[in-house]
Amino acid sequence: MIKNIALVFSLVFMMGCSSSDDSGAGGGGATDDFDRSALLTNLADNIIIPSYQDFGPKLTTLKGSIESFVATPNQSTLQTARRHWLIAYKAWQHVEMFNIGKAEALNEYHFFMNIYPVTISDIETGVSTGNYDLNTPNYHDAQGFPALDYLLYGVADDDAGIVAKFSSDANAQGYKDYLTDVINQMDNLTQQVITDWTTGYRDQFVNSSKNTATSSLNKFVNDFIFYYEKGLRANKIGIPAGVFSTTPLADKVEGYYNGEVSKELALEALNAVQDVFNGKAFSGSATGASFKTYLEYLKVDRNGQNLSAIINAQFNEARTKIQELNSNFSQQIITDNTKMTVAYDALQRAVVYLKVDMVQAFNISVDYVDADGD
Amino acid sequence: MRKILLGIAITSALFTSCSSDDDSIDQNPQVEAPLTYKFIRDGKSTVDFNGQTTRIKMAMEFRSALKDNTKSATDLHGMFAHVEGDNDFSDADLNASGKNIRSKVAASKDYFSANTTVSNQIKSLMDSWVEEQATTVFTNWETMATSGTAGQLQQVGGGTVRYVNGKGLELDQAIAKTLIGGLIADQMLNHYLSTSVLDEASNIQNNNNGIVEEGKSYTTMEHKWDEAYGYLYGNEVDPSVPVLGADSFLNTYLKQVDSDPDFAGTASAVYDALKLGRAAIVAKNYEVRDAQVAIIRENISKVPAVRAVYYLQAGKAKMATGDMASALHALSEAYGFINSLQFTREPDSSSPYFTHEEVTVFMDTLMEGQGLWGVTPETLDDMSETIAAKFGFTVAEAAN
Structure with missing residues (x-):
């Protein structure tokens, strides 16, 4: 008798309450009066579009110097192409996180730009057979900056050998x-991505200021944190340092064949992340509405300290730890991988602040989960 | 008739209290735990923790192999850090599994996601024990152990033969007891029962709306909770009605702690809290859920603490009688349990009872000079007192 009542009691309780709390975390409409549109405007006009307008011409310059190298392969044209490769690669670090609009619509623009390590066998087979399709996912890891890295630095043991591959080699x-x-x-x-930003998408981006799963700010916040976790933290440091594997994988660093710029690229990426967080203009030092000012508007504190200050301090700590590394992460991993994991840990500490505290304050849902567990 | 009326009365009372205020759901204490750990949705069980069962079985085989001197360091390491498809185990299912033990050691989200450097240190220390067992202890299998020389030593009265390294440490004990904290308790307390995992991404929303994982009968939050459950009971014949003593790890040592009258009730407190917490997830009552997490953290944390003190005292007593084999065995168990203390969790905090650094000091103290061969009764008493005091029990309670 008593047991039966308890059963009814608990059943009714479950049913009665199931509909009463479906708002959950985020996605349910904006809950504050912060001017999200101003934030989006600052992002678009002072950071995203200027970053692309910096990157685009640098990539075009690289294209020109590669054309010269292909036309006249020699040590001089090779050096010029390499120099422009690095300039463009550094500029790329400022746009990789903007996986929104056309970049997303192109089946993930960044998949065609910076997936590493490259699969050499795909490149070599393509070279010898002429049979390849860079538009297919199979070739994501056989194109972009990493493929250029291989072709300009790693295709032969020395520079003469590399020039020979493009001049006297049978292939x-x-x-x-x-x-x-x-x-x-x-x-x-x-060019497609840049054109889209400058011919319409900018207005769409800026005006989509509501809080829904598909609105600009929600998507941008997710893209930003995802890039920080995957593109920066995991790809540049965590994966090569062996955080996700049994042993370190020193050949998985960015710019592996160049062999001396993995740190420079990582620092560039961290600067880009921090500048977006602070709403700092790409050209100049002016700052505008940003995640930082949004958090300050919401007065989000942790242990009596402003969350935005905590996040900036964590970025700064991560920068210090990365600066202590060898300019070539491969070398660092081989000599003392502990320094790599220390840098990774410093980067990771910001993840919780961004992915839990910041998104909760913004009332935004994270739309992806770590691929981990049983 | 009375039954129905009473039911209706309760029903309407509940409806009123629930629907009048969205927040009341969290304050309603009425969550009923089922008699056993069984949960059903649409006629199907929603409980699954096969990954945990797999890891416990791997750890069982690994532990046995650590005492098999025909194994090589490579064999042992293969079992510790199994790679899918490798023939490391006698059980074909384990060989086919993509899971392994090592990757989940010191790997909880709360403690180690931003602490991979310490996680690597802990794993590397275990690697070195595995290596040393094969290269130093196995090779001296028939040698009489003395201070500075690895080998064997028999307990008095024709007792068990113990195999130790030059410091008197049974490495297999150090490894097995470290796994109780480093694998099992860490994953339970600091990973699967943590809000950082239970409430990750849209877990709350999905659980509130009964949205199950693709192709599964459970919500993500339910499953995370079950994975915590599985680390404790996953090797039971019927895990929904655990009898304990089902593995050589936390499950068995929870039983041992519980069988000490001073700690009677520890096991049922854990089981009841796991049941009620899971029922609370079904009822979407996260306050009740989190209250159970605190109970589980407190009681599970006690296990390595009570056993560490117990074995420190047992080692001291055996040493006094001159039974060095028994003494070294007990102290080796203590050494592993002490290492496990860094994975405990003070309820309602984000910290262990003893930090990695504090635990390292304990372990270094035990390994100083001649190691366990030369440790003094005073050292063992001091350490026992420090640990017991932190957890709020007495050395005498743990030692008897």
């Missing part, structure tokens, strides 16, 4: 074609 034409196709693909996609 010289195949190498030239592959290299040309890679840079053309990068340039073509990039």
Whole structure:
């Protein structure tokens, strides 16, 4: 008798209450009066579009110097192409996180720009057979900056050997074609993304200021945190340091064949992340509405300290730890991987602040979950 | 008739209290735990923790192999850090599994996601024990152990033969007892029962709306909770009605602690809290859920603490009688349990009872000079007192 009542009691309780709390965390409409549109405007006009307008011409310059190298392969044209590769690669670090609008619509623009490590066998088979399609997912890891890294630095043991691959090698034409196709693909996609931003998407982005799963700010916040976790923290540091594997994987660093810029690229990416967080203009030092000012508007504190200050302090700590690393992360991993994991840990500490505290304050849902567990 | 009327009365009372205020759901204490750990949705069980069962079984085989001197360091390491498809175990299902033990050691989200450097240190220390067991202890299997020399030593009265390294440490004990904290308690207390995992992404929303994982009968939050449950009871014949003593890890040592009258009730407190917390998830009552998490953290944390003190005292007593084999065995168990203390969790806090640094000091103290061969009764008493005091029990309560 008593047991039965308890059963009815608990059943009714469950049913009665199931509909009463479906708001959950985020996605349910804005709950504050912060001017989200001003934030989006600052992002678009002072950071995103200027970053692309910096990157686009640098990539076009690289395209020109690769064309010169292909036309006249020698030590001099190789050096010029390499120099422009690094300049463009650094500028790329400022736009990789903007996986929104056309970038997203192109089946993930960044998949065609910076997936590493490259699969050499795909490139070499493509070179020797002429049989490849850079538009298919199979070739995500055989194009973009990492493929250029391999072709300009790693395709032979020394510079003379690399020049020979593009001049006297039996497959010289195949190498030239592959290299040309890679840079053309990068340039073509990039121009599409830039054109979209400057001919309409900017207004759409700025005006989508509501709080829904598909509105600009919600998507942008997710993209930003995802990039920080995956593109920066995991790809540049965590994966090569062995955080996600049994042993460190020193050959998985960015710019592996160049062999001396993985730190420079990582620092550039961290600067880009922090500048977006603070709403700092790409050109100049002016700052505007940003995640930082939004958090300050909401007066989000942790242990008596402003959350935005805590996040900035954590970015700064991560920068200090990265600066202590060898300019070539591969070398750092081999000599003392502990320093790599210390840098990773410093980066990771900001993840919780961004992914839990910040998104809760903004009332935004995180739309992805760590791929981990049983 | 009375039954129905009473039911209706309760029903309407509940409806009123629920619907009048969205927040009241969290304040309503009425969550009923089922008699056993069984939960059903649309006629199907929603409980699944096969990944945990797999890891416990791997750990069982690994533990046995650590005492098999025909194994090589490579064999042992293969069992510790199994790779899918490798023939590391006698059980084909384990060999086919993509899971392994090592990757989940010191790997909880709360303690180690931003602490991979310490996580690596803990794992590397275990690697070094595995290596040393094969290269130093197995090779001296028939040698009489003395201070500075690895080998064997028999307990008095024709007792068990113990195999120790030059410091008198039974490495297999150090490893097995470290796994109780480093694998099992850490994953339970600081990962699956943490709000950072239970409430990650849209888990609350999905649980509130009964949205199950694709192709599964459970919500993500329900499943996370079950994975915590599985680390404790996953090797039971019927895990929904645990009898304890079902593995060589937390399950068995919870039983041992519970069988000490000073700690009677520890096991049922954990089981009841796991049941009620899971029922609270079904009822979407996260306050009740989190109250159970605190109970589980407190009681599970007690296990390595009570056993550490128990074995420190047992080691001291055996040493006094001159039974060095028994003494070294007890102290080796203590050494592993002490290492496990860094994975405990003070309820309603984000910290263990003893930090990695504090635990390292304890362990270094035990390994100083001649190691366990030369440890003094004073050292063992001091350490026992420090641990017991922190957890709020007495050395005498743990030692008897």
